Amino acid sequence: MKFRLALLLILIVSIAPAPRSWAAGDRNALVIGNAKYPDAEAPLKEPINDAKDIAAELKRDGFDVETGENMTGDAMRRALERLYARVKPGSVALIFFSGFGVQSARQSYLIPVDAQIWTEPDVRRDGFSLETILGEINSRGAGVKIALIDASRRNPFERRFRSFSAGLAPVIAPNGTLVMYSAALSSVVSDTGGAHSLFVSELLKEIRAPDLMAEETLNRTRVGVTRASRSEQVPWISSSLAEDFSFIPGARPPASTQIAVANPPPRPDPVATPRNDPPPPAVVNIPPPPPPVKVEVPPAVVTAPPVKGEGSTTVANLADDPTIKSLTSKLIDNPDDASALYRRGQVYASKGAYLLAVNDFTESIRLNPKDVEAYNNRCWARTVIxxxxxxxxxxxxxxxxxxxxxxxxxxxxxxxxxxxxxxxxxxxxxxxxxxxxxxxxxxxxxxxxxxxxxxxxxxxxxxxxxxxxxxxxxxxxxxxxxx
Structure with missing residues (x-):
């Protein structure tokens, strides 16, 4: 009897589904680093290094990688077409983008270096919709679709049209998709000024960890970024993966997920155990859950004071906005930061808090009486009210x-x-x-x-x-x- 049970367990383990192993040519990636935007005051320092190191890591992990730097719209279009052509049914397709991203009409657009954006419709004309990219990949039959987007930066285009929303928008993606943004929805972060962005530094650290499924890799990246930034930057993840996938080929999910049936309990000994006692419970070997992650949260920052005519509810709601919290924190450290005042005024205006916006634009003008952008934005905000x-x-x-x-x-x-x-x-x-x-x-x-x-x-x-x-x-x- 014991022999028959052991044989049954061996058969169960042997037929339990294992993670799929994608052969060479079944993992394709497009990696883009855009840094030199003519409309920006200076080139971005991080995207090129980030793209190079991400591409090198993906190549080590068996991806067929195409890398592009400072790509124009035509170059990005051709590169995307080449990626689509390489996709095979059931294969893996990954896109990494570092540069400027803009949301418009509730979609996120990746911006090429030669984009001419003066109004919101220009975003949809010159940018590349992430939803469209994932949809095209899906239509070619890709089984796993991954997008890693490091584009939650303040861009030089948003000040040119009034109805902008900062940061990126949630993506409506097909099944079998894993998407990660470097920051929360509708929030922006600044370049660190170092060789790599915080997001990519943490991603490279976690992607090399053995025996992690992709979702766990990105979750650990999110925790790492959150800790390192003291909760000022919290990446966003969306997943609809229907199968196990690991960046490192050959990695396997935890053993507990590979055994379909636990070892049944031994039959009670009628001599040693009273007849009316219930049999001992089955012992199922389940690995303990990971310890809770303690994320350090900085002390609450002081938000702008209520303004006559601006409802306290509006102010309270804005207090939790990550962009406003970050800018307010900067202003606590340096009340004469005209750039932070101007930026916070834009965010307030975009959220309908026009009196708060007018206050910030007024302070920005006090610090810089020739701030033509602040005059124009205050003109518009005052017009609305x-x-x-x-x-x-x-x-x-x-x-x-x-x-x-x-x-x-x-x-x-x-x-x-x-x-x-x-x-x-x-x-x-x-x-x-x-x-x-x-x-x-x-x-x-x-x-x-x-x-x-x-x-x-x-x-x-x-x-x-x-x-x-x-x-x-x-x-x-x-x-x-x-x-």
């Missing part, structure tokens, strides 16, 4: 400091539109569109102004063209109080 006279002064000052500043012309057009000065609004929107014919907000605003001025058909044409370029433009203007 109806402080139109002060808004007009801000826009005029921005245009005095920088004549033909397209964003300020667009903002002043909105001021005049809300003030009922339709002819002035049309003139401002006309001037902005001469500089940038794809400026959707000016096109839509001009359409409204023309209709109010009696040119119904011309206004309808502008409005129709603007809606075709950006279907969200009507909702955006409604948020400004303009319908």
């Amino acid at each position: 109806g402080d139109l006279q002060s808004a007009l002064k801000d826009c005029n000052e921005a245009l005095r400091l920088r004549p033909n500043f397209v964003d300020a012309l667009d903002s002043r057009g909105l001021v005049n539109l809300k003030s009922g000065q339709t002819k002035n609004a049309i003139a401002d929107f006309d001037a902005a569109l001469k500089i940038n014919p794809r400026l959707t907000s000016s096109l839509y605003g001009r359409g409204l102004a023309k209709q109010r001025n009696g040119s119904i058909s011309e206004g309808e044409l502008d409005i129709s063209n603007a809606k075709a370029m950006d279907p969200n433009i009507v909702k955006e203007f409604a948020g400004y109080g303009v319908r």
Whole structure:
């Protein structure tokens, strides 16, 4: 009897499913490091080194890797097509991207170095949707799809259009996908200034650990980044993997997952055990759970004080925003950090806290009276809350400091539109569109102004063209109080 039980256990273990072993050619990766963006004040220091080291690690792990540095839109498109062509049914496809990413219409876009982004529709024109990339890979039959995205940086494009959302958006990915962002959704982090980003440093450390499944590798990376940043940077992970996969070939899941049936308990001895006693419980050998990870959380930072007219609920909700917490922490250390004030004002405005935004832009201007961007943003924020006279002064000052500043012309057009000065609004929107014919907000605003001025058909044409370029433009203007 004992022999038959032992034989049964051997058979069970032998037929238990083992993790699939992908042969050479079944692991394909595209690794991109974009650092030299002409619109940025200086090249990013981390993406090139990060891409090189990630590519080297993936090659050691059996991936067929193509690496690209400072890729233009055409170069990224061709590289992606080559990746799609290499995908075989049931294979593994991985993309790593380090550079600038922008979210638009609830999707995340990877930005090539030659992108010309002045309005939100330009993001969708020049950027590469992560959802589209994963969908294309999936359509080729890839069994495992992995995206590692280190693009949660403050980018140079967001200040050019008002309805931006910082950081990256959640991805709706097909089954069998593992996605990791270097930071939480809708949050940004700064370059460390070192050879590698914190995210890649921790990822390289964990990816080399033996006998880890990919999900565990990324979870440990997330914990490492969270600890090292004192919870200021918390990566985001989404997984729908349906099978075990490890970055290191040959790694196996824990033994407890390989045995389908535990050893049954021995039958009780009728002599040694009273008849009415229940048999001893079966002993199932389950490995103990890992100890809880203690994440150090920094003391709560002081948020901006409530402002008259701004609900305390709004302020309380913003207190937990990771970007605002990080910027507020910087301002506690250095109250005269004009860049942090300007950035926090942008975030406040993007979340509808316009009075808080006006306060930060005002402080930024106090520290730098020639901050034309802050004047323009304060003009827009004041316009939204109806402080139109002060808004007009801000826009005029921005245009005095920088004549033909397209964003300020667009903002002043909105001021005049809300003030009922339709002819002035049309003139401002006309001037902005001469500089940038794809400026959707000016096109839509001009359409409204023309209709109010009696040119119904011309206004309808502008409005129709603007809606075709950006279907969200009507909702955006409604948020400004303009319908």
